[in-house]
Amino acid sequence: MSISRTGGFSTGCRERGGVAEHWCDPDTYKVTYDFTHWPAFTAVRRVAAGRRNRYTLHSQYSRR
Numbered sequence: 001m002s003i004s005r006t007g008g009f010s011t012g013c014r015e016r017g018g019v020a021e022h023w024c025d026p027d028t029y030k031v032t033y034d035f036t037h038w039p040a041f042t043a044v045r046r047v048a049a050g051r052r053n054r055y056t057l058h059s060q061y062s063r064r
Contacts, residue, residue, distance in 0.1 A: 017041075026051045039063050
């Protein structure tokens with residue numbers, strides 16, 4: 001995911017958000033983005049199916 005300097009979304013990024021996944025043995029990391037209140041947005045990161053880590057992290061981003 002990348003966001004342009006003008007505040008728009010780059011090609012391939014859904015306007016309302018999306019889901020990404022990353023596997024790092026033995027854990028699987030998943031993140032869900034929500035852009036419905038742009039330029040503020042949220043990201044929920046989860047460690048799923050992991051032996052070493054197991055947590056959920058909720059992040060909120062906004063301009064000041």
